[in-house]
Each structure stands twice: as C-alpha cells, then as structure tokens.
Amino acid sequence: MQKLTHISRPGYLTFWLVHLALIFVMFSPLVLHPGNTMLRPSGDGLKNYFTLQAYIAQPEGTGTTDFTAMQYPYGESVWYTDNSPAIAFIMRAFSLHVSDISKYAVPIFNWLMLLQIILSPIVLLKILRRLLRHEYVIVCGALVIMWMSPQLLRMFTGTMNLSMMIWYFLVILQMLRLYDAWKSNSNKQVWIASAWICFIIVLASCIHLYYLLLLGMPVLLFVAIYALLKPRQLLVDWKYYLWPSLAVISAVLIVLLTINNTDAHLSMRTGTPDGVSIPAWQLRAYQFYKAKADIHVLPFLGGRLKYDYEQGPYMGLFFWLLASMLLIQYSINSIKTRKWQIPVNRPVTASIIVLVLIYFTGAGMEIVAGKNHYLMENYFNPLYYVAKVYPPIEHFRCIGRMGWWIFYAAHFGLLMVVDRFAFAHFRKSSTIVVAVCLCLTGIDMIGIASFARKNTSTNIFSDAALAGLPDISYADYQAILPIPYYNVGSEEYAYTLDDVDQWSAYTYQVQLKSGLPLMSVKLSRTPKTFAHNYVQMLIDGQMPASLREKMNDKPVLVIYDASVTPMKAMEPAATANRLAPQLIEKQNMQHLLQIGTISYYAWYLP
Numbered sequence: 001m002q003k004l005t006h007i008s009r010p011g012y013l014t015f016w017l018v019h020l021a022l023i024f025v026m027f028s029p030l031v032l033h034p035g036n037t038m039l040r041p042s043g044d045g046l047k048n049y050f051t052l053q054a055y056i057a058q059p060e061g062t063g064t065t066d067f068t069a070m071q072y073p074y075g076e077s078v079w080y081t082d083n084s085p086a087i088a089f090i091m092r093a094f095s096l097h098v099s100d101i102s103k104y105a106v107p108i109f110n111w112l113m114l115l116q117i118i119l120s121p122i123v124l125l126k127i128l129r130r131l132l133r134h135e136y137v138i139v140c141g142a143l144v145i146m147w148m149s150p151q152l153l154r155m156f157t158g159t160m161n162l163s164m165m166i167w168y169f170l171v172i173l174q175m176l177r178l179y180d181a182w183k184s185n186s187n188k189q190v191w192i193a194s195a196w197i198c199f200i201i202v203l204a205s206c207i208h209l210y211y212l213l214l215l216g217m218p219v220l221l222f223v224a225i226y227a228l229l230k231p232r233q234l235l236v237d238w239k240y241y242l243w244p245s246l247a248v249i250s251a252v253l254i255v256l257l258t259i260n261n262t263d264a265h266l267s268m269r270t271g272t273p274d275g276v277s278i279p280a281w282q283l284r285a286y287q288f289y290k291a292k293a294d295i296h297v298l299p300f301l302g303g304r305l306k307y308d309y310e311q312g313p314y315m316g317l318f319f320w321l322l323a324s325m326l327l328i329q330y331s332i333n334s335i336k337t338r339k340w341q342i343p344v345n346r347p348v349t350a351s352i353i354v355l356v357l358i359y360f361t362g363a364g365m366e367i368v369a370g371k372n373h374y375l376m377e378n379y380f381n382p383l384y385y386v387a388k389v390y391p392p393i394e395h396f397r398c399i400g401r402m403g404w405w406i407f408y409a410a411h412f413g414l415l416m417v418v419d420r421f422a423f424a425h426f427r428k429s430s431t432i433v434v435a436v437c438l439c440l441t442g443i444d445m446i447g448i449a450s451f452a453r454k455n456t457s458t459n460i461f462s463d464a465a466l467a468g469l470p471d472i473s474y475a476d477y478q479a480i481l482p483i484p485y486y487n488v489g490s491e492e493y494a495y496t497l498d499d500v501d502q503w504s505a506y507t508y509q510v511q512l513k514s515g516l517p518l519m520s521v522k523l524s525r526t527p528k529t530f531a532h533n534y535v536q537m538l539i540d541g542q543m544p545a546s547l548r549e550k551m552n553d554k555p556v557l558v559i560y561d562a563s564v565t566p567m568k569a570m571e572p573a574a575t576a577n578r579l580a581p582q583l584i585e586k587q588n589m590q591h592l593l594q595i596g597t598i599s600y601y602a603w604y605l606p
Contacts, residue, residue: 004129011135015142019121022147026449027114029456034107036464041457042501044082045158047522050508051083053105053461056092057512064089065262071530072479072517073550077263079209080489080525084161086206087112106459113155116166121146123169130176131412132419136431140438141415147445148411150313150404153295156455157309159208162401167204168408171197171215175222179347182240190240194247201251212255213396218405220248221357221382226350268527272394273491280308281398283362287312288406289320297447298440312362312403315410317440323414325433330421355409357382362402365394395525460505466513470593470600474514478554481519481603482507483580484566485538487573489523490531497535497577498567506598507559516557538576541586548605556603558589563597 007015023031030037038049054069055078062068065085067078078085091108095101101108121142128138146152146165154163174196181189197219204211227234227241234241260266290305291298292314300320305311344352360367360380365387367378378384386393418434459465486499499522511518519534533547543551566577589601 004126005133005135005138007125007129007135007138011139015121015125015139018143019146020118022143022445023114023117026452029453030110030114034111035104036459036462037110038106038457038459038461039110039113039160039452040156040158040455041460041505043158045160046460046501046505046508048082048084048159048161049106049109049461050512051081051523052088052091052109053102054508054511055081055083055088056095056105057102057515058092060096064092066264067523068517069511070518070523071521071526072519073547074265074527074530075517076521076523076526077259077265079259079263080523082159082161082208082524084109084207086203087161103463106461109160113160113163116164117146117152120166120169123166123173127169127173127176127412128415131416134419137415137419137434140434141411144316144318144438144441145408145411147448148316148318148441150407152448153292153309153451156452159309161208162210164204164207167200167211167215168404170200171219172408174200175219178244182237185237185240187239190243194243197244198247198251198254201248202254205251205255209255209259210396210398210401212252213393214401214404216248216252217361217382218354218358220245221354222350223248225353226347229346229350265527268529269525270491270528271391273397273525274493277364277366278397279364281310281400282364283312283359283400283403287400287403288315290314295447295451297443310398310400312400313407315407316444318437318444319411319414321440322418322433322437326414326417326421351409355406356380358402358405362399364399460509461512466509469510469513470595472592472600474516474557476554477514477516477557477602478552479519479556480507480510480514480516481556481558483558483560483583484564484577485520485534485580487521487531487534489521489526490528491525492528492531494570495528495531495535495573497569497573500564500567503561503564506561510559514557519556535573535576538580538583539572541579541583543605551605553605555590556605558584558601558603559598560584560601561598 030039039045041049051067051069055067058066058068065078066075067081067083068075070076078088087109091101091105124142124145125138128141132138132141149165151163151165151168154160174193178190178193178197181187181193201212201215201219204215223241223244227238263269286302287305289300289302291300291303292307293304295307296304296314296316298317300317305314357380360378361383363378363381365378365381365384366375367380368375383393383396383399482503484500484503485497486504487495487497488499490496499520504520504522507518507520510516521530521534533544537543537547560581562581566580568574569577584601587603589603592600592602594600
C-alpha cells in the first residue's frame with residue numbers, strides 16, 4: 001500500500017475554512033433559507049425538482065418505479081424523470097412509512113447536493129495525498145479542482161445530480177488502489193477494488209443514468225489499454241485485469257436489466273433517438289481554453305465563449321497560466337542542460353491514450369474536417385463501434401460531458417508536475433507563480449458566485465407558493481390538460497411541443513396542489529405512440545379511442561392561458577399548437593373560473 005503524504009493540522013484547517021467559506025458564499029441563499037430556495041427554477045432544473053416532489057407525493061398504491069404525475073393515463077417509468085431515482089426511492093419510502101416529507105423534497109434534495117460538495121474533498125484529498133508530496137500543493141490543488149470543476153456549474157443549470165463530482169473521485173481512488181494491487185500482485189485487493197468500482201457505478205447510475213457511460217467507459221478503457229501495453233505480461237497476469245473489466249460489465253448489466261425489467265413501456269420505445277449528432281452537446285477543443293461568458297471574469301488567450309451548460313469544460317486561468325509558465329521554465333532548463341527528458345511510465349501512457357479516446361468520444365459520431373466543414377465518420381470514437389452492435393447507446397447524446405475527465409486528469413497531471421519538477425528545482429519562483437495563479441482563480445470564483453446568485457430563486461413549490469392557486473374540488477376530476485400543450489421526451493421532433501417555462505411552472509404547481517396527474521409531458525424519454533395520440537387529439541378536436549379507453553368517467557380539468565405564445569414546432573406538432581385552443585369550443589367544455597388570462601374548464605368525456 002502506497003504511503004500517503006502527511007497533511008498537518010494547520011493545512012487541514014486552512015483547507016476546510018476556505019472550502020466552507022466558499023460554500024457559504026456560493027450557496028448563501030440555500031444555507032440561510034433552505035426551505036425557500038431553488039437552484040435554476042426553470043427549464044430542466046424546475047422539471048427535475050417537480051418530478052422529485054411529485055413522485056414522493058404519489059399515493060402508496062402506485063408502484064415504486066412508476067411515475068404517475070405526467071403523461072396521464074399512461075404514466076412513465078421513474079428512470080426517465082431525471083429525479084435521481086436512488087435518492088427518490090429512499091425519500092418516498094420514508095415519506096410513506098415514517099413521516100410525510102413530500103413538501104420538503106426541494107430543500108432536502110438541495111442539502112443532499114450540498115452534502116456531496118462538503119464530502120467530496122475528503123475523497124479528493126486522499127487522491128492527492130497519493131499523487132503529491134508537498135502539503136501546500138495538495139491543499140491548493142484540492143481547492144482549485146473543487147471550485148473550478150465544470151460539474152460545479154451543473155448545480156445552477158438544471159441537472160443538479162450531474163454536479164456530483166464525488167462519484168468521479170471515488171472511482172479514481174479505487175483505480176489508484178487497483179494500481180497498487182497490480183503492483184503488489186494481490187488478487188484479493190484487485191477483487192475488492194473491482195467490487196467497489198462496480199458498486200459506485202451502479203449507485204451513481206441510479207442517480208443519473210449518464211454516469212453509467214461517464215464512469216464505466218473510461219475505467220474499462222484504462223484497464224484494457226494498461227494491460228495491452230505489455231501483452232506478454234498480460235498472458236501471465238490476465239486475472240488481475242479480468243476482475244475490473246467484469247466489474248464494469250456487471251455494473252452495466254445490473255443497471256440495464258433493472259431498468260428493462262421494471263419498464264412497463266419497454267417494447268414501445270425506439271432503439272435510437274432523433275438528432276443523434278447535436279454540435280452543442282459535443283466536445284470541441286476550443287471549449288477547454290475559451291472562458292465562459294458571464295461566468296469567468298478574466299479570459300485566457302482564447303477569449304470568451306457563449307455559455308452553454310452542455311459544452312465542454314473550461315480549464316481555468318490556474319491551469320493555463322501555470323502550465324504556460326512551467327513549459328517556459330522547462331524549455332529554458334532543457335536548453336541550458338541540453339537534456340529534453342519527459343518521464344512517461346506505463347500508467348501515464350495508458351492515461352494519455354484514454355484521454356485521447358475520451359476526447360474523440362466527446363466529439364461525436366462524426367468529426368468536422370477541412371474549411372468546408374466536411375463531415376467524416378469518427379473512427380476514433382469507441383462508441384462508434386459499440387453503436388454497430390448496440391444502437392441504443394446513441395441515447396447518450398450529451399457526450400460533451402466526457403470532457404470532465406479531461407479536466408480532472410489535466411489538473412492532476414499539472415499538480416504532479418508542479419510537485420515533482422517545479423518545487424524540486426525552482427521552489428521560490430514556483431511558489432510566486434502558483435500564488436499568482438491562485439489569486440486569478442479567486443477572481444474566477446467571484447464570477448462563478450455571481451452566476452450562482454443569478455440562477456437561484458425562491459421555491460415555487462412551497463406551501464406558501466401553492467396557497468395562491470384556486471381552491472376547487474380537484475377530487476371531482478381525473479387529470480389536468482394544460483393548453484398550450486407541451487410534450488417533450490418522445491425523441492421524435494415532429495411530435496415535440498416544447499414548453500414555455502412560466503406556463504409549465506404554473507401547471508406543475510397545480511399538479512402538486514391538486515394531486516391530479518398532468519396529461520402533458522416533459523420527461524427524458526417517452527414512447528412515440530403516446531405523443532402521436534396527444535397530438536392527434538389536439539388536431540382532430542376530440543380524444544382518440546385508444547386514449548379514451550384508458551381513462552375513467554370523471555371530467556378532465558382543462559387549464560388555458562390565452563397570453564402564452566407556444567414555442568415553434570415542426571409539423572404536425574405546429575398544427576396541434578395552433579388548433580389546441582379550439583378543443584375547448586369543439587368539446588363544449590364547461591367554464592369554471594377565470595384568473596387573469598387563465599381559464600379553468602371541465603371537459604366531460606363522452
């Protein structure tokens with residue numbers, strides 16, 4: 001077992017004081033007012049808060065993996081709600097059998113996300129203590145990695161569960177332990193580390209399914225490449241590489257089999273989605289060196305890039321300036337000594353190859369070549385070959401997230417160079433350079449804090465917020481039909497009706513107050529057939545028989561806001577948007593009440 005670098009009490013104290021102070025600065029509204037704060041109360045962020053709270057509030061009669069608050073009367077699998085199923089399961093079980101906590105779903109989830117930010121450094125420091133020798137570098141490096149991590153911004157851009165960097169650190173720590181086991185030829189330790197890797201990937205994937213790819217693929221690639229770098233030794237030590245490979249494969253099978261065996265609509269889902277290659281969701285080289293507009297105050301040489309939360313990571317001033325200074329320092333020293341040596345061992349070589357493959361994975365199934373933007377098939381993307389035998393892998397479309405690995409690996413590598421080269425030969429000058437880079441990083445953190453405050457708002461799902469909604473006899477109705485209608489998740493763009501944030505937020509509130517399911521949909525993956533039925537209903541001005549037969553005899557509560565302009569859509573969804581208000585007149589719905597521009601109707605089904 002590798003001996004860990006010692007960190008003194010003052011070192012630990014410095015780290016935790018700075019870390020906790022930054023938590024308070026970044027998340028002060030949440031820390032001070034946990035019950036009345038939302039991070040990113042719009043778009044997917046608002047929807048994910050809603051699906052979590054609505055799922056926990058479901059009556060006991062519904063199945064554990066069933067989500068009934070949307071897509072009535074079909075319902076949906078909880079796996080496609082983006083509500084962190086593993087967390088949602090525990091919260092709902094507690095709410096049903098111990099004490100009702102459905103009204104506190106938002107603050108509890110926020111605090112769980114904060115908890116992982118508090119706990120992540122414990123794992124990160126263990127990693128750095130294995131890689132680095134100097135306490136100063138460990139403490140400063142941990143702060144930079146934590147607070148410049150591209151995952152941190154996901155807290156304020158919708159998919160809060162993708163901000164959980166702790167899963168990356170846990171996997172990296174187990175890979176280091178696996179490497180120790182390889183060196184010591186300890187089959188037992190290899191097995192233990194592999195078992196932990198399997199468990200971490202499964203648990204993380206049950207919080208967000210993308211972790212299955214984001215964690216599993218790099219581990220599998222590293223094990224395979226590391227083993228293949230010495231093929232003769234592989235013939236002797238094959239069992240040491242078999243266990244971690246089986247661990248990843250087992251994790252994938254466990255997650256997929258669990259989802260497939262609990263998915264009531266499995267046979268109706270499409271193998272591949274529309275819009276597989278979306279440039280905004282893919283990785284590009286300039287995303288690493290161009291600062292994010294409205295976030296990072298001081299840009300590097302590449303200038304600023306309009307921020308999109310699915311774009312790859314910006315490495316930050318700490319990385320680019322320090323790396324530039326080290327390169328200059330190394331070049332000068334090599335010219336003087338006439339020695340150009342770059343120590344590269346087997347694990348470093350394997351890591352570099354994996355990072356190259358990860359970059360091409362994030363670039364998508366096609367890559368742009370030449371001035372004419374000629375598209376060519378991306379033969380360097382491992383998923384390109386996986387898709388040949390397993391097409392559903394293309395459901396992982398937001399592959400720019402693979403760049404997070406490059407961010408972490410590049411910073412670990414930079415810190416190791418500082419630790420072993422700069423501090424060994426140029427301690428005084430290196431200390432000054434690192435201090436300057438840390439100050440510039442502090443300026444970046446000011447921008448991140450400002451961005452965080454702009455994307456934080458009040459909890460619109462609290463009792464106080466819901467109290468302003470009308471009190472009608474909701475129990476007399478079976479479901480809510482909002483007009484303008486929205487239908488997101490079918491993965492068929494011709495039948496997709498995107499929602500307007502203000503309107504969908506209102507319908508979420510009515511659902512939570514009434515407990516009635518919504519006939520509208522905003523989920524991550526739904527069957528095309530259901531979208532067809534809803535769109536056809538709006539176009540024809542009557543409910544299709546296939547839809548009507550699944551409903552009961554109670555009326556449908558229709559909510560119409562004449563002031564909302566629907567989002568643009570393709571045909572036939574565009575026609576459905578235009579004709580939707582006519583459904584009210586065609587079905588001779590009973591007007592119940594008027595609140596500003598919002599009208600409530602009762603639709604008595606024939």
